[in-house]
Amino acid sequence: MIEATESYKKIQVTESYDVIVIGSGISGLGLAAILSKEGKRVLVLEQHYTIGGFTHVFKRPEYEWDVGLHYIGKIDDPNEFNYQLFHHITNGKIEWEPMPDDFDKIIVKGKQYDIVAGREEFAEKMKEQFPTPEDHKSIDQYMELLLEAQQVFSMYFAERMLPKFWSKIFGGLMKKGFGKFAHRTTLSVLSEITSNKELIAVLTGQYGDYGVAPAESSFGIHCTIVNHYMEGACFPVGGSASIANYICPVIKEAGGLVLSNAEVAEIIVKKNTAVGVKMKDGKALFAPKIVSSAGAMNTYLRLLPPAIREKHNFKEKLRGLKPSVAHICLYIGIKDTAENLGLKKSNYWIYQHNDHDKAGADFLRNPLENDFPVVYISFPSVKDPTWEDRYPGKSTIEIITVAPYELFEQWEGERWKKRGDEYLQLKEKFSQKLLESLYSVAPNLRGKIDYYELSSPLSTKHFTNYEHGEIYGLAATPERFEHKFLRVVSPVKNLFLTGQDILCVGVMGALSSGVFTASILLKKNCMNSIKKTAKEELGILD
Protein backbone atom coordinates (compact mmCIF):
# COMPACT_ATOMS: atom_id res chain seq x y z
CA MET A 1 0.00 0.00 0.00
CA ILE A 2 1.24 3.46 -0.91
CA GLU A 3 2.10 5.62 2.12
CA ALA A 4 -0.49 8.05 3.52
CA THR A 5 -3.36 6.62 1.46
CA GLU A 6 -6.53 4.74 2.41
CA SER A 7 -8.95 2.42 0.69
CA TYR A 8 -12.39 3.88 0.00
CA LYS A 9 -13.82 0.47 0.94
CA LYS A 10 -12.51 0.83 4.49
CA ILE A 11 -13.35 4.41 5.45
CA GLN A 12 -16.21 6.92 5.49
CA VAL A 13 -15.49 10.27 3.85
CA THR A 14 -16.89 12.72 6.38
CA GLU A 15 -14.73 15.86 5.97
CA SER A 16 -15.20 18.50 3.31
CA TYR A 17 -12.53 19.32 0.73
CA ASP A 18 -11.68 22.32 -1.46
CA VAL A 19 -11.04 20.24 -4.57
CA ILE A 20 -11.88 16.71 -5.70
CA VAL A 21 -9.40 15.18 -8.16
CA ILE A 22 -10.55 12.16 -10.16
CA GLY A 23 -7.57 9.86 -10.81
CA SER A 24 -4.23 9.43 -9.04
CA GLY A 25 -1.85 9.38 -12.02
CA ILE A 26 1.13 11.73 -11.91
CA SER A 27 -1.03 14.62 -13.17
CA GLY A 28 -3.68 14.15 -10.47
CA LEU A 29 -1.19 13.59 -7.65
CA GLY A 30 1.12 16.38 -8.83
CA LEU A 31 -1.78 18.82 -9.04
CA ALA A 32 -3.08 17.75 -5.61
CA ALA A 33 0.39 18.25 -4.06
CA ILE A 34 0.78 21.74 -5.55
CA LEU A 35 -2.67 22.73 -4.25
CA SER A 36 -1.90 21.17 -0.86
CA LYS A 37 1.25 23.24 -0.53
CA GLU A 38 -0.94 26.31 -1.07
CA GLY A 39 -3.15 25.31 1.85
CA LYS A 40 -5.93 23.54 -0.07
CA ARG A 41 -7.50 20.33 1.18
CA VAL A 42 -7.72 17.91 -1.71
CA LEU A 43 -9.58 14.64 -2.06
CA VAL A 44 -8.01 12.32 -4.68
CA LEU A 45 -10.22 9.46 -5.86
CA GLU A 46 -8.59 6.51 -7.66
CA GLN A 47 -10.60 3.60 -9.05
CA HIS A 48 -7.66 1.13 -9.01
CA TYR A 49 -6.62 -0.78 -5.89
CA THR A 50 -3.34 1.09 -5.85
CA ILE A 51 -2.31 4.70 -6.35
CA GLY A 52 -0.19 6.19 -9.13
CA GLY A 53 -2.01 5.58 -12.45
CA PHE A 54 0.62 4.58 -15.00
CA THR A 55 3.36 5.22 -12.43
CA HIS A 56 2.11 2.38 -10.22
CA VAL A 57 4.09 -0.80 -9.71
CA PHE A 58 2.61 -4.25 -9.43
CA LYS A 59 3.99 -7.04 -7.31
CA ARG A 60 4.15 -10.80 -7.34
CA PRO A 61 5.59 -12.76 -4.38
CA GLU A 62 9.23 -12.46 -5.46
CA TYR A 63 9.28 -9.48 -7.84
CA GLU A 64 7.82 -6.07 -8.67
CA TRP A 65 7.60 -4.18 -11.99
CA ASP A 66 7.04 -0.56 -13.04
CA VAL A 67 4.08 -0.32 -15.38
CA GLY A 68 4.39 3.01 -17.21
CA LEU A 69 7.72 4.59 -16.34
CA HIS A 70 10.97 3.29 -17.78
CA TYR A 71 12.92 6.51 -18.05
CA ILE A 72 12.44 10.25 -17.75
CA GLY A 73 14.46 12.83 -19.66
CA LYS A 74 17.50 13.97 -17.65
CA ILE A 75 16.11 15.34 -14.41
CA ASP A 76 18.94 15.17 -11.87
CA ASP A 77 20.07 18.80 -12.30
CA PRO A 78 18.71 21.06 -9.50
CA ASN A 79 19.01 24.07 -11.83
CA GLU A 80 16.33 22.66 -14.15
CA PHE A 81 12.60 23.22 -13.64
CA ASN A 82 11.68 19.52 -13.95
CA TYR A 83 13.96 18.69 -11.01
CA GLN A 84 12.56 21.63 -9.01
CA LEU A 85 8.98 20.55 -9.75
CA PHE A 86 9.52 17.01 -8.48
CA HIS A 87 11.47 18.43 -5.52
CA HIS A 88 8.45 20.64 -4.72
CA ILE A 89 5.74 17.97 -4.88
CA THR A 90 7.74 15.36 -2.94
CA ASN A 91 9.08 17.73 -0.27
CA GLY A 92 12.56 17.13 -1.63
CA LYS A 93 12.39 13.37 -1.07
CA ILE A 94 12.67 12.00 -4.60
CA GLU A 95 16.08 11.06 -5.95
CA TRP A 96 17.10 10.20 -9.49
CA GLU A 97 19.51 7.63 -10.87
CA PRO A 98 21.10 8.60 -14.18
CA MET A 99 20.97 6.20 -17.12
CA PRO A 100 24.17 5.73 -19.14
CA ASP A 101 24.92 8.12 -22.04
CA ASP A 102 23.90 5.46 -24.60
CA PHE A 103 20.50 5.08 -22.93
CA ASP A 104 18.53 3.98 -26.04
CA LYS A 105 19.74 1.38 -28.54
CA ILE A 106 17.86 1.15 -31.80
CA ILE A 107 18.20 -2.13 -33.67
CA VAL A 108 16.98 -2.05 -37.27
CA LYS A 109 17.11 -5.35 -39.19
CA GLY A 110 19.80 -6.62 -36.83
CA LYS A 111 22.03 -3.52 -36.99
CA GLN A 112 22.49 -1.54 -33.78
CA TYR A 113 22.45 2.28 -33.63
CA ASP A 114 22.95 4.25 -30.41
CA ILE A 115 21.04 7.32 -29.25
CA VAL A 116 23.41 9.21 -26.99
CA ALA A 117 23.00 12.05 -24.49
CA GLY A 118 23.89 15.64 -25.42
CA ARG A 119 22.79 17.64 -28.46
CA GLU A 120 26.24 17.76 -30.08
CA GLU A 121 27.04 14.18 -29.11
CA PHE A 122 23.70 13.01 -30.53
CA ALA A 123 24.45 14.65 -33.90
CA GLU A 124 28.03 13.38 -33.94
CA LYS A 125 26.96 9.82 -33.13
CA MET A 126 24.29 9.91 -35.84
CA LYS A 127 26.87 11.13 -38.35
CA GLU A 128 29.28 8.38 -37.30
CA GLN A 129 26.49 5.83 -37.87
CA PHE A 130 25.37 7.43 -41.16
CA PRO A 131 28.69 8.48 -42.72
CA THR A 132 27.71 9.86 -46.17
CA PRO A 133 27.83 13.66 -46.83
CA GLU A 134 24.13 13.60 -47.85
CA ASP A 135 23.18 12.01 -44.53
CA HIS A 136 25.34 14.52 -42.63
CA LYS A 137 23.48 17.36 -44.30
CA SER A 138 20.12 15.78 -43.41
CA ILE A 139 21.22 15.24 -39.81
CA ASP A 140 22.25 18.91 -39.52
CA GLN A 141 18.87 20.00 -40.88
CA TYR A 142 17.11 17.65 -38.47
CA MET A 143 19.07 19.00 -35.50
CA GLU A 144 18.10 22.56 -36.46
CA LEU A 145 14.43 21.61 -36.58
CA LEU A 146 14.67 19.94 -33.16
CA LEU A 147 16.27 23.04 -31.69
CA GLU A 148 13.70 25.36 -33.20
CA ALA A 149 10.87 23.18 -31.88
CA GLN A 150 12.46 23.24 -28.43
CA GLN A 151 12.43 27.03 -28.42
CA VAL A 152 8.74 27.40 -29.26
CA PHE A 153 6.95 24.40 -27.76
CA SER A 154 6.22 25.80 -24.29
CA MET A 155 4.27 28.80 -25.63
CA TYR A 156 2.15 26.44 -27.74
CA PHE A 157 1.25 24.27 -24.77
CA ALA A 158 0.71 27.27 -22.47
CA GLU A 159 -2.20 28.24 -24.74
CA ARG A 160 -4.07 25.22 -23.31
CA MET A 161 -4.42 27.13 -20.05
CA LEU A 162 -6.34 30.00 -21.60
CA PRO A 163 -10.12 30.12 -21.31
CA LYS A 164 -11.81 30.03 -24.72
CA PHE A 165 -12.33 33.80 -24.88
CA TRP A 166 -8.64 34.65 -24.37
CA SER A 167 -7.61 31.80 -26.62
CA LYS A 168 -9.57 33.41 -29.44
CA ILE A 169 -7.59 36.62 -28.98
CA PHE A 170 -4.07 35.31 -28.23
CA GLY A 171 -4.24 31.64 -29.23
CA GLY A 172 -3.21 32.04 -32.87
CA LEU A 173 -0.07 33.95 -31.98
CA MET A 174 0.91 31.62 -29.14
CA LYS A 175 0.51 28.51 -31.30
CA LYS A 176 2.08 29.85 -34.47
CA GLY A 177 5.72 28.89 -33.86
CA PHE A 178 5.19 25.29 -32.78
CA GLY A 179 2.09 24.82 -34.93
CA LYS A 180 4.20 24.37 -38.03
CA PHE A 181 5.78 21.32 -36.35
CA ALA A 182 2.70 20.03 -34.52
CA HIS A 183 0.30 20.19 -37.45
CA ARG A 184 2.40 18.09 -39.84
CA THR A 185 3.26 14.41 -39.75
CA THR A 186 6.74 13.27 -38.77
CA LEU A 187 7.19 11.42 -42.05
CA SER A 188 6.20 14.39 -44.20
CA VAL A 189 8.85 16.57 -42.52
CA LEU A 190 11.60 13.94 -42.46
CA SER A 191 10.96 13.00 -46.11
CA GLU A 192 11.80 16.59 -47.04
CA ILE A 193 15.24 16.34 -45.50
CA THR A 194 16.23 12.78 -46.42
CA SER A 195 15.26 9.88 -48.66
CA ASN A 196 17.33 7.45 -46.58
CA LYS A 197 14.75 5.06 -45.10
CA GLU A 198 17.20 3.62 -42.60
CA LEU A 199 18.03 7.11 -41.29
CA ILE A 200 14.32 7.90 -40.89
CA ALA A 201 13.83 4.56 -39.11
CA VAL A 202 16.62 5.37 -36.64
CA LEU A 203 15.64 9.03 -36.07
CA THR A 204 12.11 7.80 -35.28
CA GLY A 205 13.43 4.81 -33.34
CA GLN A 206 11.93 6.15 -30.10
CA TYR A 207 8.47 6.49 -31.66
CA GLY A 208 7.16 3.95 -29.16
CA ASP A 209 7.55 6.70 -26.54
CA TYR A 210 4.61 8.52 -28.14
CA GLY A 211 2.98 5.52 -29.80
CA VAL A 212 2.27 6.73 -33.33
CA ALA A 213 4.34 5.68 -36.37
CA PRO A 214 5.92 8.42 -38.55
CA ALA A 215 3.23 8.69 -41.26
CA GLU A 216 0.56 9.46 -38.68
CA SER A 217 2.35 11.09 -35.76
CA SER A 218 2.57 14.82 -35.24
CA PHE A 219 6.11 16.03 -35.88
CA GLY A 220 5.54 18.28 -32.86
CA ILE A 221 5.23 15.34 -30.49
CA HIS A 222 8.20 13.67 -32.16
CA CYS A 223 10.35 16.76 -31.51
CA THR A 224 9.00 17.16 -27.96
CA ILE A 225 9.90 13.61 -26.98
CA VAL A 226 13.29 13.51 -28.73
CA ASN A 227 14.16 16.87 -27.15
CA HIS A 228 12.96 15.61 -23.78
CA TYR A 229 15.59 12.84 -23.85
CA MET A 230 18.25 14.94 -25.61
CA GLU A 231 20.43 15.47 -22.53
CA GLY A 232 20.03 11.89 -21.32
CA ALA A 233 17.66 10.03 -19.03
CA CYS A 234 17.05 9.09 -15.39
CA PHE A 235 15.05 6.60 -13.34
CA PRO A 236 13.50 7.23 -9.90
CA VAL A 237 15.51 5.73 -7.06
CA GLY A 238 13.29 3.08 -5.43
CA GLY A 239 11.32 2.55 -8.67
CA SER A 240 8.28 4.45 -9.88
CA ALA A 241 6.24 3.68 -6.73
CA SER A 242 8.51 6.08 -4.86
CA ILE A 243 6.77 8.93 -6.74
CA ALA A 244 3.35 8.27 -5.16
CA ASN A 245 4.99 7.25 -1.88
CA TYR A 246 6.57 10.68 -1.56
CA ILE A 247 3.70 12.77 -2.95
CA CYS A 248 0.78 11.33 -0.95
CA PRO A 249 2.13 12.41 2.49
CA VAL A 250 2.35 16.00 1.15
CA ILE A 251 -1.38 15.87 0.33
CA LYS A 252 -2.24 14.28 3.67
CA GLU A 253 -0.19 16.78 5.70
CA ALA A 254 -2.39 19.59 4.34
CA GLY A 255 -5.56 17.79 5.44
CA GLY A 256 -6.19 16.05 2.12
CA LEU A 257 -7.05 12.41 1.47
CA VAL A 258 -5.94 9.98 -1.25
CA LEU A 259 -8.26 7.03 -1.72
CA SER A 260 -7.79 3.84 -3.75
CA ASN A 261 -10.76 1.60 -4.77
CA ALA A 262 -12.71 4.84 -5.23
CA GLU A 263 -14.36 4.75 -8.63
CA VAL A 264 -16.26 7.83 -9.69
CA ALA A 265 -19.37 6.90 -11.68
CA GLU A 266 -20.53 10.40 -12.56
CA ILE A 267 -19.70 14.05 -12.11
CA ILE A 268 -22.66 15.78 -10.46
CA VAL A 269 -23.69 18.88 -12.38
CA LYS A 270 -26.31 21.43 -11.32
CA LYS A 271 -27.17 24.38 -13.58
CA ASN A 272 -24.13 23.64 -15.73
CA THR A 273 -21.88 23.77 -12.65
CA ALA A 274 -19.92 20.77 -11.35
CA VAL A 275 -20.68 20.41 -7.65
CA GLY A 276 -19.44 16.93 -6.76
CA VAL A 277 -19.11 13.30 -7.82
CA LYS A 278 -21.30 10.25 -7.51
CA MET A 279 -19.29 7.19 -6.56
CA LYS A 280 -19.85 3.72 -8.03
CA ASP A 281 -21.58 2.68 -4.78
CA GLY A 282 -24.04 5.56 -5.18
CA LYS A 283 -22.60 7.87 -2.48
CA ALA A 284 -22.20 11.54 -3.36
CA LEU A 285 -19.15 13.62 -2.43
CA PHE A 286 -19.20 17.38 -2.87
CA ALA A 287 -16.54 20.06 -3.41
CA PRO A 288 -16.46 23.57 -4.91
CA LYS A 289 -14.04 22.48 -7.67
CA ILE A 290 -13.77 19.18 -9.53
CA VAL A 291 -10.76 18.17 -11.62
CA SER A 292 -10.70 15.11 -13.85
CA SER A 293 -7.41 13.46 -14.81
CA ALA A 294 -9.25 10.43 -16.21
CA GLY A 295 -8.72 11.44 -19.86
CA ALA A 296 -10.76 13.65 -22.19
CA MET A 297 -12.90 10.83 -23.61
CA ASN A 298 -13.71 9.39 -20.18
CA THR A 299 -14.54 12.80 -18.74
CA TYR A 300 -16.64 14.22 -21.56
CA LEU A 301 -18.28 11.07 -22.92
CA ARG A 302 -18.68 8.89 -19.82
CA LEU A 303 -18.39 10.78 -16.53
CA LEU A 304 -20.59 13.75 -17.32
CA PRO A 305 -24.35 13.11 -17.16
CA PRO A 306 -26.04 12.34 -20.53
CA ALA A 307 -28.05 15.59 -20.52
CA ILE A 308 -24.86 17.68 -20.16
CA ARG A 309 -23.10 15.65 -22.86
CA GLU A 310 -25.94 16.35 -25.24
CA LYS A 311 -26.32 19.99 -24.28
CA HIS A 312 -22.68 20.69 -25.13
CA ASN A 313 -22.55 18.19 -27.99
CA PHE A 314 -19.28 16.77 -26.65
CA LYS A 315 -19.27 13.89 -29.13
CA GLU A 316 -19.10 16.37 -31.98
CA LYS A 317 -16.55 18.53 -30.14
CA LEU A 318 -14.22 15.54 -29.78
CA ARG A 319 -14.53 14.54 -33.41
CA GLY A 320 -11.23 13.78 -35.15
CA LEU A 321 -9.61 12.51 -31.95
CA LYS A 322 -8.84 8.84 -31.59
CA PRO A 323 -7.37 6.66 -28.86
CA SER A 324 -3.68 5.81 -28.95
CA VAL A 325 -2.62 2.21 -29.56
CA ALA A 326 -3.01 -0.56 -27.02
CA HIS A 327 -0.04 -2.61 -25.83
CA ILE A 328 1.01 -5.90 -24.34
CA CYS A 329 3.86 -6.17 -21.86
CA LEU A 330 5.77 -9.25 -20.78
CA TYR A 331 6.91 -8.91 -17.18
CA ILE A 332 9.84 -11.21 -16.47
CA GLY A 333 11.61 -12.31 -13.30
CA ILE A 334 14.98 -14.07 -13.08
CA LYS A 335 16.62 -15.53 -9.99
CA ASP A 336 20.06 -14.08 -10.56
CA THR A 337 21.77 -10.72 -10.28
CA ALA A 338 22.10 -8.22 -13.11
CA GLU A 339 25.86 -8.51 -12.75
CA ASN A 340 25.87 -12.27 -13.31
CA LEU A 341 23.41 -11.95 -16.18
CA GLY A 342 25.29 -9.06 -17.80
CA LEU A 343 22.19 -6.83 -17.84
CA LYS A 344 22.70 -3.13 -18.60
CA LYS A 345 20.59 -0.03 -17.93
CA SER A 346 20.10 0.90 -21.61
CA ASN A 347 16.77 0.27 -23.35
CA TYR A 348 16.48 -1.62 -26.63
CA TRP A 349 14.10 -0.74 -29.47
CA ILE A 350 13.99 -3.62 -31.93
CA TYR A 351 12.70 -3.31 -35.51
CA GLN A 352 12.64 -6.08 -38.11
CA HIS A 353 12.02 -3.58 -40.92
CA ASN A 354 13.10 -0.02 -41.69
CA ASP A 355 9.60 1.23 -42.51
CA HIS A 356 7.73 1.59 -39.22
CA ASP A 357 4.39 2.41 -40.85
CA LYS A 358 4.43 -0.55 -43.22
CA ALA A 359 5.56 -2.87 -40.40
CA GLY A 360 2.62 -1.62 -38.32
CA ALA A 361 0.11 -2.18 -41.13
CA ASP A 362 1.52 -5.65 -41.90
CA PHE A 363 1.34 -6.61 -38.23
CA LEU A 364 -2.28 -5.51 -37.95
CA ARG A 365 -3.20 -7.70 -40.95
CA ASN A 366 -2.09 -10.78 -39.02
CA PRO A 367 -0.88 -10.00 -35.50
CA LEU A 368 -0.35 -13.64 -34.59
CA GLU A 369 1.98 -14.51 -37.44
CA ASN A 370 3.61 -11.28 -38.62
CA ASP A 371 6.57 -9.52 -36.98
CA PHE A 372 5.87 -7.06 -34.21
CA PRO A 373 6.33 -3.54 -35.64
CA VAL A 374 8.41 -2.55 -32.59
CA VAL A 375 9.68 -4.34 -29.50
CA TYR A 376 10.89 -2.33 -26.51
CA ILE A 377 13.02 -3.99 -23.83
CA SER A 378 13.82 -2.43 -20.47
CA PHE A 379 15.76 -3.78 -17.48
CA PRO A 380 14.17 -1.90 -14.57
CA SER A 381 15.93 -3.72 -11.75
CA VAL A 382 19.32 -2.54 -13.06
CA LYS A 383 18.12 1.06 -13.23
CA ASP A 384 17.17 1.24 -9.56
CA PRO A 385 20.14 1.38 -7.13
CA THR A 386 17.93 0.17 -4.22
CA TRP A 387 16.81 -2.99 -6.05
CA GLU A 388 19.53 -5.33 -4.77
CA ASP A 389 18.64 -4.42 -1.15
CA ARG A 390 14.93 -4.89 -1.77
CA TYR A 391 15.11 -8.01 -3.95
CA PRO A 392 18.55 -9.57 -3.41
CA GLY A 393 19.77 -11.95 -6.10
CA LYS A 394 16.89 -11.19 -8.49
CA SER A 395 16.42 -9.29 -11.75
CA THR A 396 13.48 -8.06 -13.80
CA ILE A 397 12.88 -7.33 -17.47
CA GLU A 398 9.93 -5.77 -19.31
CA ILE A 399 9.18 -6.27 -22.99
CA ILE A 400 6.53 -4.13 -24.65
CA THR A 401 4.90 -4.11 -28.04
CA VAL A 402 1.68 -2.81 -29.55
CA ALA A 403 -1.39 -5.03 -29.89
CA PRO A 404 -4.85 -4.24 -31.21
CA TYR A 405 -7.52 -4.03 -28.54
CA GLU A 406 -9.94 -5.83 -30.87
CA LEU A 407 -7.87 -9.01 -30.61
CA PHE A 408 -8.73 -9.24 -26.92
CA GLU A 409 -12.15 -7.59 -26.98
CA GLN A 410 -14.14 -10.84 -26.87
CA TRP A 411 -12.94 -11.41 -23.28
CA GLU A 412 -13.79 -7.88 -22.16
CA GLY A 413 -16.72 -8.99 -19.99
CA GLU A 414 -14.81 -11.82 -18.30
CA ARG A 415 -13.05 -11.32 -14.99
CA TRP A 416 -9.26 -11.29 -14.57
CA LYS A 417 -7.89 -14.85 -14.32
CA LYS A 418 -11.28 -16.23 -15.47
CA ARG A 419 -10.89 -15.58 -19.20
CA GLY A 420 -10.42 -19.19 -20.23
CA ASP A 421 -7.93 -21.31 -22.18
CA GLU A 422 -8.18 -19.59 -25.56
CA TYR A 423 -7.20 -16.27 -23.94
CA LEU A 424 -4.30 -17.92 -22.13
CA GLN A 425 -3.11 -19.60 -25.35
CA LEU A 426 -3.17 -16.27 -27.18
CA LYS A 427 -1.13 -14.68 -24.41
CA GLU A 428 1.30 -17.59 -24.39
CA LYS A 429 1.87 -17.27 -28.13
CA PHE A 430 2.69 -13.58 -27.78
CA SER A 431 4.85 -14.27 -24.71
CA GLN A 432 7.01 -16.76 -26.63
CA LYS A 433 7.40 -14.34 -29.56
CA LEU A 434 8.49 -11.59 -27.17
CA LEU A 435 10.93 -13.90 -25.40
CA GLU A 436 12.56 -14.64 -28.77
CA SER A 437 13.06 -10.89 -29.26
CA LEU A 438 14.76 -10.77 -25.87
CA TYR A 439 17.08 -13.66 -26.75
CA SER A 440 18.05 -11.85 -29.96
CA VAL A 441 19.80 -9.18 -27.85
CA ALA A 442 20.60 -11.31 -24.77
CA PRO A 443 21.02 -14.96 -25.88
CA ASN A 444 22.54 -15.88 -22.49
CA LEU A 445 19.10 -15.43 -20.85
CA ARG A 446 17.61 -18.46 -22.62
CA GLY A 447 16.74 -21.05 -19.98
CA LYS A 448 17.18 -18.56 -17.11
CA ILE A 449 13.64 -17.16 -16.89
CA ASP A 450 12.01 -17.92 -13.53
CA TYR A 451 8.68 -16.12 -14.01
CA TYR A 452 6.77 -14.34 -16.79
CA GLU A 453 3.36 -12.82 -17.08
CA LEU A 454 1.82 -10.99 -20.03
CA SER A 455 -0.47 -8.01 -19.55
CA SER A 456 -3.05 -7.44 -22.28
CA PRO A 457 -4.99 -4.31 -23.32
CA LEU A 458 -7.73 -5.64 -21.02
CA SER A 459 -5.31 -5.28 -18.09
CA THR A 460 -4.66 -1.65 -19.07
CA LYS A 461 -8.39 -1.02 -19.35
CA HIS A 462 -9.01 -2.60 -15.97
CA PHE A 463 -6.23 -0.72 -14.18
CA THR A 464 -6.55 2.72 -15.76
CA ASN A 465 -10.08 2.84 -17.18
CA TYR A 466 -9.04 3.82 -20.72
CA GLU A 467 -11.89 2.53 -22.91
CA HIS A 468 -9.73 0.72 -25.49
CA GLY A 469 -6.83 -0.10 -23.17
CA GLU A 470 -4.91 2.68 -24.88
CA ILE A 471 -1.34 3.20 -23.77
CA TYR A 472 -1.07 7.00 -24.03
CA GLY A 473 -4.58 8.51 -23.92
CA LEU A 474 -5.37 10.30 -27.18
CA ALA A 475 -3.26 9.46 -30.25
CA ALA A 476 -0.58 12.10 -30.87
CA THR A 477 -1.60 12.96 -34.45
CA PRO A 478 -1.57 16.40 -36.11
CA GLU A 479 -5.40 16.45 -35.78
CA ARG A 480 -5.06 16.11 -32.02
CA PHE A 481 -2.73 19.09 -31.81
CA GLU A 482 -4.92 21.18 -34.08
CA HIS A 483 -7.88 20.47 -31.82
CA LYS A 484 -9.12 23.56 -29.99
CA PHE A 485 -11.26 21.75 -27.43
CA LEU A 486 -8.52 20.05 -25.35
CA ARG A 487 -7.86 22.50 -22.56
CA VAL A 488 -7.80 22.87 -18.78
CA VAL A 489 -11.03 24.86 -18.49
CA SER A 490 -14.13 22.87 -19.50
CA PRO A 491 -17.47 24.24 -20.73
CA VAL A 492 -18.97 23.06 -17.40
CA LYS A 493 -18.36 25.63 -14.66
CA ASN A 494 -16.01 24.47 -11.88
CA LEU A 495 -14.98 21.36 -13.85
CA PHE A 496 -11.35 21.34 -14.96
CA LEU A 497 -9.18 18.83 -16.76
CA THR A 498 -5.60 17.77 -16.28
CA GLY A 499 -3.39 14.93 -17.53
CA GLN A 500 -1.68 13.63 -20.64
CA ASP A 501 -4.63 14.46 -22.95
CA ILE A 502 -4.40 18.14 -22.09
CA LEU A 503 -0.70 18.61 -22.88
CA CYS A 504 1.15 15.56 -24.08
CA VAL A 505 2.07 12.02 -23.25
CA GLY A 506 4.81 11.15 -20.75
CA VAL A 507 5.33 11.58 -17.05
CA MET A 508 6.63 15.14 -17.48
CA GLY A 509 3.90 16.04 -20.00
CA ALA A 510 1.20 14.84 -17.62
CA LEU A 511 2.80 16.44 -14.56
CA SER A 512 3.23 19.76 -16.39
CA SER A 513 -0.50 19.72 -17.11
CA GLY A 514 -0.96 19.46 -13.32
CA VAL A 515 1.04 22.69 -12.96
CA PHE A 516 -1.19 24.35 -15.58
CA THR A 517 -4.39 23.22 -13.87
CA ALA A 518 -3.07 24.35 -10.48
CA SER A 519 -2.28 27.78 -11.98
CA ILE A 520 -5.88 28.14 -13.17
CA LEU A 521 -7.36 27.00 -9.85
CA LEU A 522 -5.08 29.17 -7.73
CA LYS A 523 -5.17 32.09 -10.18
CA LYS A 524 -1.38 32.43 -10.08
CA ASN A 525 1.62 31.36 -12.15
CA CYS A 526 2.55 28.17 -10.32
CA MET A 527 5.58 27.57 -12.51
CA ASN A 528 7.16 30.77 -11.23
CA SER A 529 6.19 30.18 -7.60
CA ILE A 530 7.43 26.56 -7.66
CA LYS A 531 10.73 27.68 -9.20
CA LYS A 532 11.12 30.40 -6.57
CA THR A 533 10.39 28.16 -3.55
CA ALA A 534 12.46 25.26 -4.86
CA LYS A 535 15.44 27.50 -5.62
CA GLU A 536 15.30 28.96 -2.10
CA GLU A 537 15.15 25.49 -0.58
CA LEU A 538 17.96 24.23 -2.78
CA GLY A 539 20.10 27.31 -2.19
CA ILE A 540 20.22 28.20 -5.90
CA LEU A 541 20.99 31.87 -6.62
CA ASP A 542 19.26 33.60 -9.53
Ligand SMILES: Cc1cc2nc3c(=O)[nH]c(=O)nc-3n(C[C@H](O)[C@H](O)[C@H](O)COP(=O)(O)OP(=O)(O)OC[C@H]3O[C@@H](n4cnc5c(N)ncnc54)[C@H](O)[C@@H]3O)c2cc1C
Ligand atom coordinates in the same frame (compact mmCIF):
# COMPACT_ATOMS: atom_id res chain seq x y z
C1 LIG B 1 3.65 0.86 -20.92
C2 LIG B 1 3.91 2.32 -20.72
C3 LIG B 1 5.21 2.78 -20.64
C4 LIG B 1 5.47 4.13 -20.45
N1 LIG B 1 6.76 4.55 -20.29
C5 LIG B 1 7.01 5.85 -20.02
C6 LIG B 1 8.34 6.28 -19.75
O1 LIG B 1 9.28 5.50 -19.74
N2 LIG B 1 8.54 7.60 -19.50
C7 LIG B 1 7.51 8.51 -19.50
O2 LIG B 1 7.75 9.71 -19.26
N3 LIG B 1 6.23 8.12 -19.74
C8 LIG B 1 5.97 6.81 -19.99
N4 LIG B 1 4.68 6.40 -20.21
C9 LIG B 1 3.61 7.41 -20.27
C10 LIG B 1 3.23 7.93 -18.90
O3 LIG B 1 3.20 6.88 -17.98
C11 LIG B 1 1.86 8.61 -18.97
O4 LIG B 1 1.83 9.52 -20.04
C12 LIG B 1 1.51 9.36 -17.69
O5 LIG B 1 1.85 8.62 -16.55
C13 LIG B 1 0.02 9.67 -17.69
O6 LIG B 1 -0.34 10.31 -16.49
P1 LIG B 1 -1.81 10.86 -16.26
O7 LIG B 1 -1.87 11.39 -14.90
O8 LIG B 1 -2.19 11.76 -17.36
O9 LIG B 1 -2.76 9.60 -16.46
P2 LIG B 1 -2.87 8.18 -15.74
O10 LIG B 1 -1.59 7.74 -15.18
O11 LIG B 1 -3.53 7.29 -16.73
O12 LIG B 1 -3.87 8.45 -14.53
C14 LIG B 1 -5.26 8.55 -14.68
C15 LIG B 1 -5.88 7.85 -13.48
O13 LIG B 1 -7.29 8.08 -13.46
C16 LIG B 1 -7.89 6.92 -12.93
N5 LIG B 1 -9.30 6.92 -13.27
C17 LIG B 1 -9.85 6.82 -14.50
N6 LIG B 1 -11.18 6.85 -14.43
C18 LIG B 1 -11.50 6.98 -13.12
C19 LIG B 1 -12.71 7.04 -12.40
N7 LIG B 1 -13.91 7.00 -13.02
N8 LIG B 1 -12.67 7.15 -11.04
C20 LIG B 1 -11.50 7.21 -10.37
N9 LIG B 1 -10.30 7.12 -11.02
C21 LIG B 1 -10.31 7.02 -12.37
C22 LIG B 1 -7.11 5.79 -13.57
O14 LIG B 1 -7.29 4.57 -12.90
C23 LIG B 1 -5.69 6.33 -13.50
O15 LIG B 1 -5.05 5.92 -12.33
C24 LIG B 1 4.40 5.05 -20.37
C25 LIG B 1 3.06 4.59 -20.44
C26 LIG B 1 2.83 3.25 -20.60
C27 LIG B 1 1.41 2.77 -20.63
